[in-house]
Amino acid sequence: MSAQNIRDAVIIGGNRIPFARAHTAYATAGNQDMLTSTLNGLVARFGLQGEQIGTVAAGAVMKHSKNFNLTRESVLGTPLDPKTPAFDVQMACATGMEAIGSMANKIKLGQIDSAIAGGVDSISDAPIVVTDELRGILMEANRAKTVSQRLKALAKIRPGHLAPQAPGVNEPRTGMSMGEHMAITAHAWGITRAEQDELALASHKNLAAAYDRGFFDDLVTPFKGVSRDNNMRADSTLEKLGKLSPAFGRDLGNEATMTAANSTALTDGASAVLLGSEEWADQHDLPKLANFIDYEEGAVDFVDGAEGLLMAPAYAAARMLKRNNLSFSDFEYLEIHEAFASTVLAQIKAWESEEFCKNKLGLDSALGTIDRSRLNVNGSSLAAGHPFAATGGRIVATLAKALHGKPGKLGFISVCAAGGQGITAIIEGR
Numbered sequence: 001m002s003a004q005n006i007r008d009a010v011i012i013g014g015n016r017i018p019f020a021r022a023h024t025a026y027a028t029a030g031n032q033d034m035l036t037s038t039l040n041g042l043v044a045r046f047g048l049q050g051e052q053i054g055t056v057a058a059g060a061v062m063k064h065s066k067n068f069n070l071t072r073e074s075v076l077g078t079p080l081d082p083k084t085p086a087f088d089v090q091m092a093c094a095t096g097m098e099a100i101g102s103m104a105n106k107i108k109l110g111q112i113d114s115a116i117a118g119g120v121d122s123i124s125d126a127p128i129v130v131t132d133e134l135r136g137i138l139m140e141a142n143r144a145k146t147v148s149q150r151l152k153a154l155a156k157i158r159p160g161h162l163a164p165q166a167p168g169v170n171e172p173r174t175g176m177s178m179g180e181h182m183a184i185t186a187h188a189w190g191i192t193r194a195e196q197d198e199l200a201l202a203s204h205k206n207l208a209a210a211y212d213r214g215f216f217d218d219l220v221t222p223f224k225g226v227s228r229d230n231n232m233r234a235d236s237t238l239e240k241l242g243k244l245s246p247a248f249g250r251d252l253g254n255e256a257t258m259t260a261a262n263s264t265a266l267t268d269g270a271s272a273v274l275l276g277s278e279e280w281a282d283q284h285d286l287p288k289l290a291n292f293i294d295y296e297e298g299a300v301d302f303v304d305g306a307e308g309l310l311m312a313p314a315y316a317a318a319r320m321l322k323r324n325n326l327s328f329s330d331f332e333y334l335e336i337h338e339a340f341a342s343t344v345l346a347q348i349k350a351w352e353s354e355e356f357c358k359n360k361l362g363l364d365s366a367l368g369t370i371d372r373s374r375l376n377v378n379g380s381s382l383a384a385g386h387p388f389a390a391t392g393g394r395i396v397a398t399l400a401k402a403l404h405g406k407p408g409k410l411g412f413i414s415v416c417a418a419g420g421q422g423i424t425a426i427i428e429g430r
């Protein structure tokens, strides 16, 4: 492979629907509805009607089996040329980042000239599966060749077989929720309730201020009567947050610090980002907000408790910064996904810890401190909400827009994911 094949992957822009708390405004909208609307908004914004895009990659963490290629079905619901290939990606909460990073790489290699990448998730329409017994009986009935065979199979159904298996956000290997996992990490790192509540409040204030100054006017398209993320509570105060009871880590008693406000709310939503080569963007007279420079996946061994479930970005960041010869002080803005306030704070504390950086990251010294005035400056998941696979697209589009008009200035992204994984990325303003 020759280095001449490597070219810039340009972030042209993004679109998302406002995020909505589960079981509220989008209770009757499924993943396909939300992703199709998001793609339609992107097509309208950038005049892509009839355009054959190189590839569309997106995904959902909670997906119905009937949506076997959700992204392709959603593309077919838009005015994009139906000859546009599309496929689903799944890397839990890092789904959107993985979709964007892999599409940027295809553009860099010259395999495609344009791409759309993003994600969608609906907690309101989460798949509810049936028991193994009922599934077996229904499969047998489905294979029956005669009516009597079918009735014989169906006659085996007992009331106990009908109990639905409720969806959950528990880790299959530990049976614990992500919140319970995070409570252990937060406690181990000595993260206080006050610093979590402060971070949560800042998220709401920053998001509300960004909406008020019109920052999201060309990033968000209203959907089902919602024009702003309905989880946002600009009227929050530290006093109100301080009164909430713990939601996770209750077994820690007085030392439990995680509440409904400093944890993300369960959310519905979708996002998409348009990427292209420099030439493709110019030919289509499209804006060029930023370049997608690099990304790194990470994974940790969380099952035996050797590392916190959501700490993989701490490791990915170290490798990515080393490869690019950068440190945290080189970044104009940093976006660390607020799965929980304590997730952000644990990563920061890890990077600031000489012991962690030496023993776990194999560095000579601490990775460095983060200038908090550059962190999540337009709000993040605690305020906007976190429709799992849609968070990457929200972050990339938000950061690219913040860096637009600041050529050469860098942005850092960190997104943790279930399964002990995560992604970090670098983009550069133009």
Ligand SMILES: CC(=O)CC(=O)SCCNC(=O)CCNC(=O)[C@H](O)C(C)(C)COP(=O)(O)OP(=O)(O)OC[C@H]1O[C@@H](n2cnc3c(N)ncnc32)[C@H](O)[C@@H]1OP(=O)(O)O
Pocket (backbone or CB within 6 Å): 091, 092, 093, 094, 169, 178, 179, 233, 236, 237, 240, 241, 244, 247, 259, 260, 261, 263, 264, 265, 266, 339, 340, 386, 388, 416, 417, 418, 419
């Ligand atoms: C998936 C991956 O791969 C990786 C990741 O990102 S990990 C993160 C994944 N996400 C999660 O695990 C979601 C975690 N969140 C949850 O499970 C739930 O939101 C939760 C258990 C934390 C809370 O659920 P809930 O109890 O239904 O919350 P909710 O009723 O909205 O809030 C509880 C109270 O706090 C209050 N509250 C919440 N946010 C507030 C705020 N910002 N300001 C003031 N009050 C607030 C509410 O008003 C409510 O008060 P009342 O009881 O007086 O009505």
